[in-house]
Amino acid sequence: NAGVTQTPKFQVLKTGQSMTLQCAQDMNHNSMYWYRQDPGMGLRLIYYSASEGTTDKGEVPNGYNVSRLNKREFSLRLESAAPSQTSVYFCASSEQTGTGAGGYTFGSGTRLTVV
């Protein structure tokens, strides 16, 4: 039982390049989330998916797109990377949306640097 698996763990991109961050969970959770973590700013919500087939914008969605491929997988895409997207990205999942039941389980994070 791996929990939430994120790939890659580290990535360096040049400005304008694109990439997809992958996230998969094996806990049969309905809801999945993408956050970014910057020093002194906590974790900010980029996008979330309350259930398979739905996605919604969070606090900082500009420059990102997401795909909920199936119940297990939720990917985050940067179409044209910018230095402002340098951050640590965390994927998370939870059993239910809106109730916090069971809390979030986080992946190990992706450290992304855009030069």
Added chain:
Amino acid sequence: GENVEQHPSTLSVQEGDSAVIKCTYSDSASNYFPWYKQELGKRPQLIIDIRSNVGEKKDQRIAVTLNKTAKHFSLHITETQPEDSAVYFCAVMDTGRRALTFGSGTRLQVQP
């Protein structure tokens, strides 16, 4: 959306002392308040949570208190140990977005 403020941003205590971290939130309809601990280079991990139908919850050396009228909640760690050193985040369930909004974090250092 929800607005969460967390204080202090850094906290240094002596081993064995107590530590208190406070958070305020804006949406009176919010009903779920977890706390996460993040060690350096690691993922955040849930340490305790509270729902709006209770005022206090304890788990060994940690406790959380909730004041819904004042819209604030606090994390209390007693008999602190060096392994408690980490960044602690409060969070609030945003009833509009149906996702957690996090505070900016408190770096706790426990001096041996």
